[in-house]
Amino acid sequence: MTVRIGVIGTGAIGRDHARRIQTVLAGGEIVALSDVNRASAEAVRADIAPKAEVFATGEELIASASVDAVLVTSWGTTHEQYVLAAIAAGKPCFCEKPLATTAEGARRIVDAEVKAGRRLVQVGFMRRYDAGYVALKEAVKTHTGAPIMVHAAHRNPTVPEAYITPMAIHDTLIHEIDVFRWLLDDDYVSARVIFPRKAARSHGRLRDPQIVVLETAKGVVIDVEIFVNCHYGYDIQCEVVGEDGIARLPEPMAIQMRLGAKLQNAILTDWKDRFVASYDVELQDFLKAAAQGTASGPTSWDGYMAAVTSDACVAAQDKAGEAVAIPHPARPALYA
Template sequence: MQVGFMRRFDAGYRQMKEVLSTGSLGAPLIVHCAHRNPTVPESYHSAMAAQDTAVHEIDVLRWLLDDEIVSAQVVTPRATSKRFAHLKDPQIMVFETAEGVRIDLEVFVNCQYGYDIQCEVVGEDGLVRLPDPAAVGIRTAARHGTGVLQDWKDRFAEAFDTEFREWVAGIAAGTEPTGPSAWDGYAATVITDAAVRSLETGGETVTVDMKPRPAFYGGTA
């Protein structure tokens, strides 16, 4: 079984993983992330910022850092006037890992300007930053700029294709899937549950209630 988190198959995130795996940046210390959508429908509610949106960062950061998230805190700054009244937006999520890495994640789902995913890992000896999607530069009317994608499907279409191709190739070869396992899905769910509890309690830091990892998934339990 493989859970459909696609970020691990994105070329930019894979490049970040390669850099971090070499150890050339030293131990990771801090991670800065942002997940921005232009708008969301009225059915989107505050808990979905963790459960539907930040869950992708949570999975890919566990993979990038090879570390487990042990606590979550959600604070709400001044709300944008562009949101529906029932929605707390933006939200700032702060996570801590077992190794002491601090992660801050801005979730802003009514940013208006586009679909924008950012990630930067700061290590002892340098940093690595997720590249923006390739785009042509446009010079016109005394300005120079590039377009901003407007949709998650455009941003991660290639990652989805890679995910499916590698899964099919693995099944054809009779090997285990290389993507996120059912345990990774469980871990992401437990962490988002902690984030939602923090939101509901007004920003308290909530300990992630993770069960021991079974031996089937590489653990000792």
């Protein structure tokens, strides 16, 4: 079965996902496009999916009988309305993060999906599909013993001037928030944020770097360095300390060179290059599930818990290292 896909939001990530489905992956076809900037949708049709219909609104696209499943890759503030519309229409929906811009909005999506009685939403937390993280999870499960601590870092070479302190949580740490819940099969109970000396490339509205300390229900302590103006490259690090051993996230494959009296490896500078393969795997997973009228992968509940945790971390930014409790509501049976 070929799943007929409609894409809402044809900016950089929407365009790239449309390209994947149309030219790289099996089982899907782009049949509909919509964007608040119609010219953007028209350009994707011309370049990638010439048979696709361009709709004036996302709601019209979702309602179309020609669309089997939906990709929501629009501005984050619009995600909730489109995901809720897809659930109401009974159509599988892949939603890029965030699921919603507030925890309350994400909970409304959870409640709507529970009422529908089946999984319809996959959230775009692509790190769960990264080969390195998959291998790390297996190592933690089978070799290193019960996890005790996690040391991690999320470093960007630079960010735009509009990037401000809370975005280090909502736009950057959000991926660690999700992948560590999955990696450890655990939930968070508290968050603290510590600010070291401010780096020279920061500005008045951005404290950079910062360290987030998360504690889990099983007692694991996680420290994550967020450094979004590190200058030298895009660098994702993760080390899990277990009772019997330590496991580290593997570095991206790179050629080691002896050159100019130096032993060196290249370091990536763009997140899209670091996780390009995982995007292919996650969307193939979505197409496989959508062909059965359902969804797989990260759930609406995962999106909701990420939002709850993010809110606590942002609150902790103003608490001078004081711990902020993270609620741990009961998980609906649909997501067991």
